[in-house]
Amino acid sequence: MHLKKYLILAVLLSSCLTYAQRQVQTLNSAWKFSSEAHAEKIVDLPHTWNAEDPFKDGKEYFRGEGTYTKTLFAPQKWDNRQVFLKFEGSNQVTTLFVNDRLVGEHRGGYTGFVFDLTEALVPGTENQIRIVVDNSHNVDIPPLDADFNFYGGIYRDLWLITTPKLHFETANEATSNFLIRTPEVSAENGRILIESSIKNSSAKREAVTVEAEIFDPQGNSVKLLKNKSRIKTGEVVEVTFEGDIISPKLWSPAAPNLYRAEIRLISEGKVQDVLNSNFGFRWFEVDPEKGFFLNGEPIKLIGANRHQDFQGLGNALPDRLHQKDYQMIKEMGANFIRTAHYPQDPEVYRICDELGLLVWSEVPVINDVTASDAYHNVSLKMQREQIKQFFNHPSVIMWGHMNEIFIRLVFNNKMTEPEKAAKIKTSVELAEKLEKLTKELDPDRLTVMALHENELYNTSGIADIPDVIGWNLYFGWYSPGLESFGKFLDDQHQRYPNRPLFISEYGPGADARIQTTDPQPWDYSEAYQLKLHRSYLNQVLERDYVFGMAAWNFADFGSSFRQDAMPYINQKGLVNFDRSKKDIYYYYQARLLKEPMVYVAGKNFTDRYIHSDEQVEITVFSNAPQVTLSSGDKTYSAETKDGIAIFEIPLPEGKNKVTATAGDVSHSRVFEVHFRENLLDKIDEKAILVNVGAHVQYKDPVTGEVWIADQPYRENSFGYIGGEVFQKDKNKIQGTASDIQGTENDPLFQTMREGIEAYKFDVEEGIYLLTVMLAEPQFNASEALIYNLSSSEEKIKESVRSFDILINEEPVQQDLNPARDYGKIRAISITYKVNSKDGITVKFAENAGKSLLSAIKLEKL
Ligand code: GCB
Ligand code: CA
Numbered sequence: 001m002h003l004k005k006y007l008i009l010a011v012l013l014s015s016c017l018t019y020a021q022r023q024v025q026t027l028n029s030a031w032k033f034s035s036e037a038h039a040e041k042i043v044d045l046p047h048t049w050n051a052e053d054p055f056k057d058g059k060e061y062f063r064g065e066g067t068y069t070k071t072l073f074a075p076q077k078w079d080n081r082q083v084f085l086k087f088e089g090s091n092q093v094t095t096l097f098v099n100d101r102l103v104g105e106h107r108g109g110y111t112g113f114v115f116d117l118t119e120a121l122v123p124g125t126e127n128q129i130r131i132v133v134d135n136s137h138n139v140d141i142p143p144l145d146a147d148f149n150f151y152g153g154i155y156r157d158l159w160l161i162t163t164p165k166l167h168f169e170t171a172n173e174a175t176s177n178f179l180i181r182t183p184e185v186s187a188e189n190g191r192i193l194i195e196s197s198i199k200n201s202s203a204k205r206e207a208v209t210v211e212a213e214i215f216d217p218q219g220n221s222v223k224l225l226k227n228k229s230r231i232k233t234g235e236v237v238e239v240t241f242e243g244d245i246i247s248p249k250l251w252s253p254a255a256p257n258l259y260r261a262e263i264r265l266i267s268e269g270k271v272q273d274v275l276n277s278n279f280g281f282r283w284f285e286v287d288p289e290k291g292f293f294l295n296g297e298p299i300k301l302i303g304a305n306r307h308q309d310f311q312g313l314g315n316a317l318p319d320r321l322h323q324k325d326y327q328m329i330k331e332m333g334a335n336f337i338r339t340a341h342y343p344q345d346p347e348v349y350r351i352c353d354e355l356g357l358l359v360w361s362e363v364p365v366i367n368d369v370t371a372s373d374a375y376h377n378v379s380l381k382m383q384r385e386q387i388k389q390f391f392n393h394p395s396v397i398m399w400g401h402m403n404e405i406f407i408r409l410v411f412n413n414k415m416t417e418p419e420k421a422a423k424i425k426t427s428v429e430l431a432e433k434l435e436k437l438t439k440e441l442d443p444d445r446l447t448v449m450a451l452h453e454n455e456l457y458n459t460s461g462i463a464d465i466p467d468v469i470g471w472n473l474y475f476g477w478y479s480p481g482l483e484s485f486g487k488f489l490d491d492q493h494q495r496y497p498n499r500p501l502f503i504s505e506y507g508p509g510a511d512a513r514i515q516t517t518d519p520q521p522w523d524y525s526e527a528y529q530l531k532l533h534r535s536y537l538n539q540v541l542e543r544d545y546v547f548g549m550a551a552w553n554f555a556d557f558g559s560s561f562r563q564d565a566m567p568y569i570n571q572k573g574l575v576n577f578d579r580s581k582k583d584i585y586y587y588y589q590a591r592l593l594k595e596p597m598v599y600v601a602g603k604n605f606t607d608r609y610i611h612s613d614e615q616v617e618i619t620v621f622s623n624a625p626q627v628t629l630s631s632g633d634k635t636y637s638a639e640t641k642d643g644i645a646i647f648e649i650p651l652p653e654g655k656n657k658v659t660a661t662a663g664d665v666s667h668s669r670v671f672e673v674h675f676r677e678n679l680l681d682k683i684d685e686k687a688i689l690v691n692v693g694a695h696v697q698y699k700d701p702v703t704g705e706v707w708i709a710d711q712p713y714r715e716n717s718f719g720y721i722g723g724e725v726f727q728k729d730k731n732k733i734q735g736t737a738s739d740i741q742g743t744e745n746d747p748l749f750q751t752m753r754e755g756i757e758a759y760k761f762d763v764e765e766g767i768y769l770l771t772v773m774l775a776e777p778q779f780n781a782s783e784a785l786i787y788n789l790s791s792s793e794e795k796i797k798e799s800v801r802s803f804d805i806l807i808n809e810e811p812v813q814q815d816l817n818p819a820r821d822y823g824k825i826r827a828i829s830i831t832y833k834v835n836s837k838d839g840i841t842v843k844f845a846e847n848a849g850k851s852l853l854s855a856i857k858l859e860k861l
Pocket of ligand 2: 088156157318319345346347
């Protein structure tokens with residue numbers, strides 16, 4: 001009671017005082033925005049002009065200049081104040097003009113910065129604020145290239161700050177100078193070093209007292225430190241404090257205890273300026289053999305990478321959505337997050353402190369570098385900014401330098417050997433500079449770099465520069481074999497036994513619309529995602545020397561050049577772009593949570609199409625050793641392995657509620673079972689839809705239609721005759737990963753049978769609608785007329801595809817050349833009315849090249 005009263009009083013007091021002191025408020029509302037590509041409109045910040053176009057136009061999304069303007073009335077009393085604009089982030093070159101006078105320019109899209117407007121403002125009038133933001137490609141600013149969108153705009157909060165003339169210096173790289181170091185921490189004692197600087201913009205010399213007060217996690221004041229100094233007009237004076245906290249309450253993911261420091265600037269008996277910051281006491285070390293230790297205890301770091309964009313919003317997220325992401329990550333059971341590939345919103349670091357998530361934060365030096373001084377200097381400046389801006393956060397344990405810096409070089413066959421050597425040299429030099437700078441600014445944290453699977457990182461020496469190494473490994477996806485993952489690690493560890501190893505990325509693409517019980521690499525099924533993550537988790541947990549792992553990625557994210565199952569989206573997320581969960585999210589809970597959990601997998605796989613002699617495969621995730629599953633009056637029991645219990649149970653046709661129980665917790669799901677041999681009998685009620693050329697089923701989220709996995713023809717049933725599953729790339733199981741024009745159901749058209757002879761349905765007499773669907777998968781397919789080709793045109797002939805379609809021997813389509821008749825990589829759907837006396841056989845007769853079929857639908861009228 002007593003404490004509460006005191007707090008209320010303190011809040012009241014400080015709110016009265018702050019009016020004269022520092023005033024901090026957002027300046028987010030009602031900006032006039034326009035660009036070459038956008039008519040003038042009123043927008044609120046956070047804002048990006050690329051929330052939509054990267055998902056429609058791919059790589060052609062608008063990258064250029066956008067202009068934000070508004071008037072700002074400056075009250076007369078600002079006469080004796082300093083006025084600042086603080087940007088949390090704006091991508092990527094930002095120029096500020098006040099009353100047409102240039103105030104400042106900032107380069108780099110992911111860190112904060114502050115401009116001092118005081119000189120340019122005219123008090124007592126309306127002032128014109130104009131902010132020009134440019135997200136054009138710029139060879140002097142990282143990232144030069146990366147697998148994500150470079151959304152332009154003032155996409156984070158904008159703050160207006162006014163302070164007294166005598167104030168804590170604000171317009172610097174730290175966006176308010178207040179660093180709290182905890183260089184020595186133990187259970188007995190926590191050392192604190194506070195660094196700040198004050199600035200005197202008044203006309204007279206001042207005698208000041210600066211106080212630092214420390215509050216423990218309960219809010220009790222535990223230390224008061226004082227410092228006196230004199231400061232001349234225009235001068236900046238550094239102020240430092242030192243102190244010790246006996247038996248500090250330590251910060252950890254399990255107990256994220258936060259202290260608070262308040263610094264106060266006092267002159268003439270009056271508090272002029274106040275700054276507050278949370279901080280924490282923890283210590284950590286990493287051993288190349290035994291792994292990571294936090295506060296003396298071993299802890300395996302397990303979590304995810306996180307991009308900052310969101311469906312429909314681009315990168316312009318309100319703080320609440322940032323918070324929610326990290327809450328979800330914590331609730332998944334994770335203790336770690338990598339802010340790949342750039343510093344994120346200040347709210348992110350605040351919430352990670354509060355939730356207890358350990359953070360690797362990095363600058364966006366990705367894929368490639370430029371040798372120019374300008375590029376090197378901006379990279380260094382970014383590193384300085386992120387370190388100073390997020391210095392006080394106990395969650396941050398590692399500063400990242402670079403990501404896969406040799407990947408472009410390795411795949412570039414146009415570069416000469418000397419050019420490659422020069423590129424390697426400048427990359428290594430930049431890494432050395434970044435390393436040196438980071439250690440100067442922050443000797444108490446680890447430095448880290450993420451590498452892709454290539455020897456060059458070892459041979460160039462770059463991997464020896466940072467304290468620890470993160471490997472981005474995609475065995476079972478970009479390179480074959482899940483077991484190759486562990487072998488690769490063992491080999492690296494043996495060759496470089498002193499290098500602490502971390503798995504900074506891993507994961508396959510997974511699309512919630514695609515389901516199977518027979519997962520294969522590149523089928524984009526959720527089942528394959530489970531298979532890969534399960535294997536990687538096991539392989540890391542078996543190896544103490546790997547100190548942690550971060551899945552790629554927490555959420556699906558926008559990437560304009562990607563052609564996956566969903567074009568322009570990288571689908572390696574544990575959750576979808578809108579943050580709805582994929583099953584894999586729950587799998588991590590089963591592996592990581594301590595409190596009992598059970599989950600019937602198959603959120604997006606409730607429709608099961610099986611043969612009547614087959615059983616239904618149901619996967620349950622749980623952290624209990626044993627799970628029971630009941631349906632109707634039957635109960636089954638199974639042991640879990642790696643958090644998974646698999647049940648093969650007979651279920652009748654129709655809806656079946658299935659309940660999994662582990663100890664006190666249970667979870668249910670309704671599965672609808674369909675026997676494939678009965679589909680023809682039920683065609684009066686329900687169309688038959690087949691995802692031809694695929695072992696996966698596909699659900700159209702708009703119509704709710706399920707396109708079932710294909711099957712070879714069986715008598716009294718249906719299926720394909722002849723042909724092969726189309727493979728564009730021999731390393732991938734099936735299909736073409738291309739943006740199929742004219743459809744949202746890309747996966748349906750990406751998989752197909754080529755050279756198919758017929759599709760047969762043994763249906764009864766009746767009138768039907770038969771729809772054939774296909775897309776020409778070859779970009780170089782010829783549009784020539786097969787019958788007009790002379791023999792000298794053999795080359796063209798090879799790339800011509802032409803076939804006839806016959807339904808029950810009657811030709812319905814002659815010389816169908818998909819490229820010529822509809823266009824390449826374009827969804828084609830043709831519906832025929834069929835009057836059938838006895839069954840339907842659709843024949844594909846080739847004139848040139850191979851026939852094609854992606855999907856087929858049969859409805860009865
Ligand atoms: C990587 C990159 C990351 C990509 C990822 C992928 O290694 O670091 O930026 O998004 O692979 O999905 O290919
Ligand atoms: Ca924010």
